[in-house]
Amino acid sequence: MGYTPHFGQIARYLPYLCGGALISLLLAALAFFGGMVLGLLGAMAKTSGGPWLRRVAGAYVTFFTNTPALVQVYFIYFVLPDWGIVLSSFSAVLLGLTLNAGAYLTEVQRAGFLSVHRNEVEAAETLGMGRWQTVWYVIVPHIVRTLYPPLTGQFILITLGTSMGAVFGVEELTGRAFSVNADTFRSVEIFTVVGALYVVVTIAASLLLAAVGRGLFRARMGVFG
Amino acid sequence: MIRLFHEIVAFATWYNAVFLVEAGARTLLLSASGCLCGFLLGFLLAVLRHTVGRTLLPLRILGVLYTEVFRRIPFLVTLFLVFYAFQALNMDVPLFWIAVVSTCVIGTAYLSEVVRAGFAAVPRAEWDAATTMNFSLFQTLHHVVVPQAWRTIVPPAFAFFLSFIKDSALASQIGVVELAYAGKVFNNRGLPPSIAFGSVLLAYFVISYPLAKAGARVEGRLALSRAH
Numbered sequence: 001m002g003y004t005p006h007f008g009q010i011a012r013y014l015p016y017l018c019g020g021a022l023i024s025l026l027l028a029a030l031a032f033f034g035g036m037v038l039g040l041l042g043a044m045a046k047t048s049g050g051p052w053l054r055r056v057a058g059a060y061v062t063f064f065t066n067t068p069a070l071v072q073v074y075f076i077y078f079v080l081p082d083w084g085i086v087l088s089s090f091s092a093v094l095l096g097l098t099l100n101a102g103a104y105l106t107e108v109q110r111a112g113f114l115s116v117h118r119n120e121v122e123a124a125e126t127l128g129m130g131r132w133q134t135v136w137y138v139i140v141p142h143i144v145r146t147l148y149p150p151l152t153g154q155f156i157l158i159t160l161g162t163s164m165g166a167v168f169g170v171e172e173l174t175g176r177a178f179s180v181n182a183d184t185f186r187s188v189e190i191f192t193v194v195g196a197l198y199v200v201v202t203i204a205a206s207l208l209l210a211a212v213g214r215g216l217f218r219a220r221m222g223v224f225g
Numbered sequence: 226m227i228r229l230f231h232e233i234v235a236f237a238t239w240y241n242a243v244f245l246v247e248a249g250a251r252t253l254l255l256s257a258s259g260c261l262c263g264f265l266l267g268f269l270l271a272v273l274r275h276t277v278g279r280t281l282l283p284l285r286i287l288g289v290l291y292t293e294v295f296r297r298i299p300f301l302v303t304l305f306l307v308f309y310a311f312q313a314l315n316m317d318v319p320l321f322w323i324a325v326v327s328t329c330v331i332g333t334a335y336l337s338e339v340v341r342a343g344f345a346a347v348p349r350a351e352w353d354a355a356t357t358m359n360f361s362l363f364q365t366l367h368h369v370v371v372p373q374a375w376r377t378i379v380p381p382a383f384a385f386f387l388s389f390i391k392d393s394a395l396a397s398q399i400g401v402v403e404l405a406y407a408g409k410v411f412n413n414r415g416l417p418p419s420i421a422f423g424s425v426l427l428a429y430f431v432i433s434y435p436l437a438k439a440g441a442r443v444e445g446r447l448a449l450s451r452a453h
Contacts, residue, residue: 003313066433067426068394071405075426078418156297163299167398174301187309195298195306202297 007189013180017194020176021201027172028159030094035101035158036151042106047113057106064103070164072096077168089168101158108154112147141217149221152209156202163198173197229419236420241411248407249428251321255403256393259325260386263332264340270333271340272366275352288337295334301395303327308399324396328389335385343378344370380444387440390433404428 045057064072073096080087087095116139124134166174177194181187210221273281274288295303307327311318318326347370355365394405402410404425411421 003315062434063430066391066437067429068391068405070394070397071408071422071426071429074405074408074412075418075422078412078422082417082419160297160299163301164395166301167395174299177302177305188306188313191302191306191309195294195302198299198302199294199297 003188005189006186007193009184009186010180010189010193013184013190014193017173017176017180017197020171020173021197023170024159024162024165024172024174025201025205027090027094027097027162027165027170028155031097031101031162032155032158034094034098035105036109038098038102039105039107039109042102043109043113046106046110061103061106064100065107069096069100069161070167072100073164073168089165090170093162093165093168093170097158097161100161101154105151105154108150109143109147111150112143115146116142145217148213148217152206152213152221155209156206159202159205160198173201229417232417232420236411236416236424244410245404245407245424245428248402248404249432251401252390252393252403252429253432255321255324255328255396255401256386256389259328259393260332260336260382260389262325262329264336264382266329266333267336267338268340270337271344272362274337274341275344292334292337295331296338298331300327300331300392301398303331304395304399320396320399320401323399324393324401327396328393332385332389336382339381339385340374340378342381343374346377347373376447376450380440380447383440383443387433387436390436391429394429 042057042060045053046061049057073093076087076096077089077092080092120138120142121134124138129137162172163174165172166178169175171179173194177190181190184190213221270288270291274285276285298306304324304327307330308323311323351369351373352365355369360368393403396403397406397409400406407428408422408425411424412418414421
């Protein structure tokens with residue numbers, strides 16, 4: 001009992017921690033876009049691929065959604081060197097997060113594909129739209145509007161997930177928290193400040209993404225709740 | 226290939242099997258107790274947020290802040306925060322319980338949102354009708370709200386538990402001997418990393434996959450019963 005917090009001692013590390021937050025966001029953005037590409041391929045394979053493609057995509061999703069991202073990265077980080085592939089900790093974490101995000105984003109995007117109603121496509125045909133016109137003017141806008149809100153949610157979850165980079169020595173926000181902790185031993189203060197920084201960063205990201213969604217796709221979305 | 230076979234044979238000892246099963250049990254126990262505690266507190270928080278009137282307003286605001294803040298902090302940071310907070314208070318708490326408390330802290334925030342969504346599925350008029358009939362808050366919940374809301378609550382609450390089986394791997398970082406920690410131990414003992422972490426990935430899969438299947442089946446059945 002009787003612990004006196006000293007936030008003053010870590011004030012000078014604040015710019016360093018903010019830099020870490022930017023690296024977290026960078027890592028999250030890279031993993032998200034990589035995961036979107038993987039997820040698009042996976043969703044296409046699952047909805048319109050042949051039996052083998054379906055099976056491969058299904059196995060990928062099942063495996064990566066039923067095992068922890070942390071152990072996936074452990075596997076990549078420690079096993080790939082045995083097979084002659086040596087990755088830096090940043091790339092190993094990025095690869096793991098991307099593969100993991102890809103599996104979840106496959107399911108999200110598949111749900112988006114399935115939400116397109118047959119009637120919409122038939123209505124487009126009735127109006128005399130060609131195949132690509134239907135895709136570009138009817139299907140894509142529908143999918144983008146439907147998917148945008150859950151995708152922003154996934155982006156926030158991925159941002160929180162990047163904190164495990166600290167385990168492998170990546171200098172993102174949590175990693176830098178570990179360094180500052182080793183320097184100052186003001187552990188409670190540091191992890192409080194870092195927690196607050198995560199809150200600020202993710203709220204800022206949510207607000208920005210919601211504004212973009214409302215402006216570009218007229219997506220109906222709230223930031224909170 | 227033959228080398229890998231020999232390594233797997235060397236790995237498959239009684240001691241390693243027991244160690245892996247015990248670690249798996251700890252992973253399950255940690256997630257289950259953390260999520261159960263989170264569910265109970267989350268339920269109370271959702272009830273609190275559903276109240277009306279001025280007197281509880283400050284508590285309601287605190288409740289909203291709590292859910293918004295703790296759903297935006299990574300589990301790893303929460304773990305270390307709880308870990309060092311206990312240390313600062315000079316309390317000697319076993320690592321396992323630190324992980325349970327951290328899970329509970331995060332779980333309360335997420336699961337209160339799940340319960341709140343379930344409450345929202347019950348029309349406000351029914352709450353009001355129960356009040357008019359002089360039901361106490363407990364009676365309203367017990368006889369009117371929960372019997373209708375649980376179908377909406379159970380699937381996402383179970384999904385949260387499933388996701389925490391995987392997220393609990395981070396508890397290895399404060400030294401809780403669960404599955405991910407077992408992988409590190411195997412690796413440090415000089416076993417080939419492919420076997421050390423491969424076996425752990427497999428163990429997680431064996432736990433998570435049947436639960437996910439069962440969850441999907443229950444969800445399907447609940448959706449059916451709701452449609453009727």
